[in-house]
Amino acid sequence: MIEVTGLTKIYGTFAAVTDLSFQVKSGEVLGLVGPNGAGKTTTLRCAVGIIPPAQGEIRIDGHSLRESPLEAKRLISFMPDEPRLFDYLTVMEHLQFTARVYGVRDFEIKATQLLEELELSEKKDAIPSELSRGMKQKLVIACGLLHAPTALFFDEPLTGLDPIGIRRMKSTILRRARDGASIIISSHLLHLVEELCDSVLILKSGRKVIHSSIDDILRSLPELKGDTNLEEIFFHVTAEAEPGEK
Amino acid sequence: MIRAFSFYLLCTYKNMALSRLRRLRQPKYLVSALVGLAYFYFFLGRQFFSPGRSHTRLPQVIDPGFFLLAEVGFAVLLLVVVLLPWLWPGGGGGVLFTEAEIQFLFPAPVSRRSLLRLRLAKAQLGILFGVFVSVVFFGRGQFFPHTSFLLVTFWLVYSFLSCYNMAASLAKRSLIEHGVSGLRRQAWVLGLVALTLASIAVWLKWFIPVPPLLEKVTLQEALRWVSAVAESGPAFIFLWPFRALLHPAFSPDFGTFFFRLLPALAVLAVVYLWLIRSDARFEEASIERAEKVARKLEAVRTGRLPVKPPRAGKARRPPFALASQGSPHVALFWKNLISAGGIHARIRILVLVPLLVMIGLSIFDQGGGRQTVPTIIGLTTGALACFFTILGPLMVRDDLRNDLLQVDLIKTYPISGQSVVLGEVLAPSVILALMEWTLILISAAVLPSMDKTRLLPVHRFAFGLGAAILFPCISLIGLLIQNAAALLFPGWLQLGKAQQRGIEATGQRLITTVATAVLLVLAALPAAIAFAASFFLGYWLIGLAVVPMAALVAAFVILAEAWIAVIWMGHLYDRFDPSLELDTVHP
Numbered sequence: 001m002i003e004v005t006g007l008t009k010i011y012g013t014f015a016a017v018t019d020l021s022f023q024v025k026s027g028e029v030l031g032l033v034g035p036n037g038a039g040k041t042t043t044l045r046c047a048v049g050i051i052p053p054a055q056g057e058i059r060i061d062g063h064s065l066r067e068s069p070l071e072a073k074r075l076i077s078f079m080p081d082e083p084r085l086f087d088y089l090t091v092m093e094h095l096q097f098t099a100r101v102y103g104v105r106d107f108e109i110k111a112t113q114l115l116e117e118l119e120l121s122e123k124k125d126a127i128p129s130e131l132s133r134g135m136k137q138k139l140v141i142a143c144g145l146l147h148a149p150t151a152l153f154f155d156e157p158l159t160g161l162d163p164i165g166i167r168r169m170k171s172t173i174l175r176r177a178r179d180g181a182s183i184i185i186s187s188h189l190l191h192l193v194e195e196l197c198d199s200v201l202i203l204k205s206g207r208k209v210i211h212s213s214i215d216d217i218l219r220s221l222p223e224l225k226g227d228t229n230l231e232e233i234f235f236h237v238t239a240e241a242e243p244g245e246k
Numbered sequence: 247m248i249r250a251f252s253f254y255l256l257c258t259y260k261n262m263a264l265s266r267l268r269r270l271r272q273p274k275y276l277v278s279a280l281v282g283l284a285y286f287y288f289f290l291g292r293q294f295f296s297p298g299r300s301h302t303r304l305p306q307v308i309d310p311g312f313f314l315l316a317e318v319g320f321a322v323l324l325l326v327v328v329l330l331p332w333l334w335p336g337g338g339g340g341v342l343f344t345e346a347e348i349q350f351l352f353p354a355p356v357s358r359r360s361l362l363r364l365r366l367a368k369a370q371l372g373i374l375f376g377v378f379v380s381v382v383f384f385g386r387g388q389f390f391p392h393t394s395f396l397l398v399t400f401w402l403v404y405s406f407l408s409c410y411n412m413a414a415s416l417a418k419r420s421l422i423e424h425g426v427s428g429l430r431r432q433a434w435v436l437g438l439v440a441l442t443l444a445s446i447a448v449w450l451k452w453f454i455p456v457p458p459l460l461e462k463v464t465l466q467e468a469l470r471w472v473s474a475v476a477e478s479g480p481a482f483i484f485l486w487p488f489r490a491l492l493h494p495a496f497s498p499d500f501g502t503f504f505f506r507l508l509p510a511l512a513v514l515a516v517v518y519l520w521l522i523r524s525d526a527r528f529e530e531a532s533i534e535r536a537e538k539v540a541r542k543l544e545a546v547r548t549g550r551l552p553v554k555p556p557r558a559g560k561a562r563r564p565p566f567a568l569a570s571q572g573s574p575h576v577a578l579f580w581k582n583l584i585s586a587g588g589i590h591a592r593i594r595i596l597v598l599v600p601l602l603v604m605i606g607l608s609i610f611d612q613g614g615g616r617q618t619v620p621t622i623i624g625l626t627t628g629a630l631a632c633f634f635t636i637l638g639p640l641m642v643r644d645d646l647r648n649d650l651l652q653v654d655l656i657k658t659y660p661i662s663g664q665s666v667v668l669g670e671v672l673a674p675s676v677i678l679a680l681m682e683w684t685l686i687l688i689s690a691a692v693l694p695s696m697d698k699t700r701l702l703p704v705h706r707f708a709f710g711l712g713a714a715i716l717f718p719c720i721s722l723i724g725l726l727i728q729n730a731a732a733l734l735f736p737g738w739l740q741l742g743k744a745q746q747r748g749i750e751a752t753g754q755r756l757i758t759t760v761a762t763a764v765l766l767v768l769a770a771l772p773a774a775i776a777f778a779a780s781f782f783l784g785y786w787l788i789g790l791a792v793v794p795m796a797a798l799v800a801a802f803v804i805l806a807e808a809w810i811a812v813i814w815m816g817h818l819y820d821r822f823d824p825s826l827e828l829d830t831v832h833p
Contacts, residue, residue: 009825011825042825045654045825048657048658049657049658050653050654050657050658050824051657051823051824051825052821052823069660069820070660070661070662071660072660073658073659073660074660076658077658078658080654080655084652084654084655086581086585086652087585088561088562088584088585088587089581089584089585090561093564093581093584096568096570097568097577097580097581099570100568100569100570100571100572100574100576100577100580101574101577101659101660101661102659102660103570103571103572103574104570105570105571107570125561126561127561
């Protein structure tokens with residue numbers, strides 16, 4: 001389970017995220033959406049321990065990221081929108097390196113399975129400069145899934161993937177959720193969020209605007225019609241939250 | 247169109263200057279810029295702006311024949327530069343435009359000639375800077391009749407080369423479009439060069455008197471011979487355009503200068519007309535080139551440009567098999583060894599070069615004493631070992647200085663700060679230690695015994711062993727200082743392997759080098775005291791053989807310091823906030 005309590009992140013005098021609290025239960029997929037500059041990436045980076053929050057607490061399966069960061073990080077996997085890879089490690093060496101960092105047992109079997117699943121077997125000896133963007137993204141996913149994490153964070157997971165890759169990525173996310181992982185997906189692709197996520201957290205200017213399932217959101221907003229989709233909810237909610245706007 | 251282009255260029259340069267000035271509000275850029283400016287002033291600008299040198303007359307001691315020699319020499323150099331694009335493999339790279347220029351101007355109703363003129367105008371900023379640096383390099387023209395003659399000549403030469411390279415690139419493109427392959431093109435040029443050389447040889451054989459023997463030649467005779475070759479026959483014809491460009495610099499007075507300027511401008515005009523009238527389509531090649539440059543610029547901005555980008559199929563061999571279980575810092579060590587690459591090659595070079603030099607020098611060392619060559623090699627490798635000990639940590643950068651750019655990834659790993667720091671500095675430490683040991687071994691092995699100073703083989707061994715113990719420890723401290731600086735002041739340090747440019751970058755490098763040197767001295771002080779105390783205590787008992795033991799004591803002190811530094815830096819890493827430190831905010 002991912003628990004975020006009172007998360008605040010300040011850059012100088014600018015508050016990127018203010019007093020944000022939410023939970024993602026085991027097996028739940030949360031969609032994190034919001035306009036540009038809403039604080040989605042900052043929230044994800046704080047939640048996975050890349051940047052320290054100014055205030056607030058993040059717990060992964062009960063382990064505090066502040067008090068026991070190593071235990072918490074062993075359960076986390078973060079897939080950024082821009083694949084970050086080491087220039088001179090091959091595909092297999094990336095997995096080998098990740099296995100050592102996370103202390104993965106039976107790494108060869110798991111790595112081979114992942115490479116086959118993600119269609120990277122033929123490229124196992126290639127270095128990143130020889131891979132397409134989609135393949136790099138797949139390698140990041142393979143590294144992220146190698147240690148069987150229970151808290152997965154995706155930042156725009158479909159960027160750069162081909163249609164087959166998109167379908168596989170979606171099924172991977174759903175399978176991990178079925179296996180009990182807590183998943184957060186940050187994306188501007190509202191149809192993807194609607195398709196995959198059990199609940200939606202809409203951020204605006206670093207603050208939570210709404211956090212609930214789409215059905216519950218619709219029930220709480222009677223002015224919207226019954227067949228309204230997430231896109232209309234998004235525009236309705238973010239426009240309403242505009243300061244001084246009626 | 248000229249007004250639109252002038253507006254574009256003026257706005258570009260004005261805004262470029264303003265954005266650089268605005269950046270100076272940040273102390274790190276202000277201090278770096280001041281240090282950089284001071285550096286350029288003391289090493290370049292001072293002599294240019296100091297009074298009393300602007301109207302230097304031709305010193306009487308300089309023989310005018312030297313000017314002819316210089317003119318011919320530079321003309322030959324220019325001829326080679328002009329031939330190079332035709333011998334170089336590959337097609338014409340097009341004319342360099344930025345991606346924005348391509349997006350805005352290529353679809354606009356702008357003629358291709360106007361586009362080429364814009365590109366030529368843009369090149370002028372770099373040309374003017376090149377002229378300034380070149381004039382300073384040539385002693386501000388103090389050996390020339392007048393500084394302004396040299397300034398104008400450099401401008402002519404650089405403008406000619408800029409125009410020529412563009413025209414040559416387009417011509418190559420045109421040849422490719424018309425089906426002339428690279429080999430055929432090179433064959434033509436090589437044939438032309440061979441014909442030129444053959445005609446000059448024939449001319450020399452039949453019309454120029456044989457030069458006097460090299461041992462007996464006087465300067466005047468040599469100058470006369472060069473003059474005879476250059477002023478007549480095919481050499482005169484082939485070198486004329488280039489000598490015409492260079493001729494104004496050597497004018498004795500303003501009247502002659504203006505007279506000589508006419509043929510130089512004519513040469514420039516011919517190349518300009520060749521460029522403007524070229525029928526080659528440069529648009530596609532320019533788009534490819536702009537995309538390539540944009541990718542490179544983006545890589546430089548984000549610091550992710552490798553010194554040499556990895557080529558396809560060039561995966562590096564791992565130094566050892568990495569088990570999936572065990573201390574995680576070994577994984578970072580393993581990764582950084584792969585990233586550094588070529589360790590075996592470096593060691594091979596360090597062994598082979600002295601060996602080859604030794605063999606080479608031994609062949610030519612006739613009767614110079616059998617100890618000369620080993621002494622040169624021994625002292626050079628010893629000096630190199632010292633060089634790598636002190637400056638190696640600035641050169642081998644496969645540690646946090648490189649990996650802080652990947653901190654978003656590494657920060658998510660379940661590795662403690664201490665393990666990260668340890669894993670990061672291990673690889674460069676091991677690389678430097680291997681290099682230092684190789685050099686010390688060569689030095690100790692080949693240095694001859696110097697009986698006069700009583701440095702017997704056993705003493706040499708003691709010194710070698712002492713150095714082998716101490717040098718890697720000193721390098722380790724140097725690496726820790728560099729890595730601590732990267733964690734504390736990432737904005738002050740050059741991260742990644744890409745070399746940054748500009749006045750601020752020069753200033754930053756100077757500041758960090760001086761600060762590192764001061765810290766290294768301070769860190770080495772306790773170890774030096776421990777070494778001195780152990781040495782003087784033990785010297786009375788066992789003489790110079792105490793050196794390795796004193797080195798061990800000093801190494802122990804350094805390693806204790808290093809361990810404290812790793813613990814402290816581990817805390818620094820744990821608290822490191824990349825969003826604040828690396829100027830990257832991701833809301």
